[in-house]
Amino acid sequence: DTAVSQTPKYLVTQMGNDKSIKCEQNLGHDTMYWYKQDSKKFLKIMFSYNNKELIINETVPNRFSPKSPDKAHLNLHINSLELGDSAVYFCASSPRLAGASEQYFGPGTRLTVT
Amino acid sequence: RKEVEQDPGPFNVPEGATVAFNCTYSNSASQSFFWYRQDCRKEPKLLMSVYSSGNEDGRFTAQLNRASQYISLLIRDSKLSDSATYLCVVAKLTGGGNKLTFGTGTQLKVEL
16 A cells, blocks of 8 residues: 555656646545655655645746646646656655645656756 | 764774764754664665664763753674664755755774
């Protein structure tokens, strides 16, 4: 029973394409996140949603559009992919928006743009 | 200056050694502190929260010094299975909720 799952696990695509990554959590958490981990292993938050509402939107190009159809799902759509988008994208969830609560990460989606 | 700074390592230590990692953070408004562990090609997982009074979980001890904006992690009697990257994480409550900022991690390799 995977707590936070992501699909696909690997994604290889060409520049200019549009792709989506899906995330689902079965923990009953209210808050979900997308992170990007680049080649230097730096993990940076991109977005967070609380109960389907966008809460945090870091300075991410607007080619990246998150969508939360319900509080258990948070998908990430990327338009016009660029070489610099190559990274590992992690979805995460936490029980609540605030407080010192643990974030649970999905296994990651390794995106390679050629 | 990065918000959370860590020595990237790698720290190569023999099994059974004691090893300490340090981390500094720049934002004095940070409210919560954590150590996460990330194995190669895996997702980060919470190792332990860090409290001002210091806290211990088995072989792991975490300390926080708010005045110096400094966090540490001590691993005693290190095991081969402790080999991983250790991420220092600070959290701040913003208008948009709890925002975690990750350090770039310190790589630990425990050897026979």
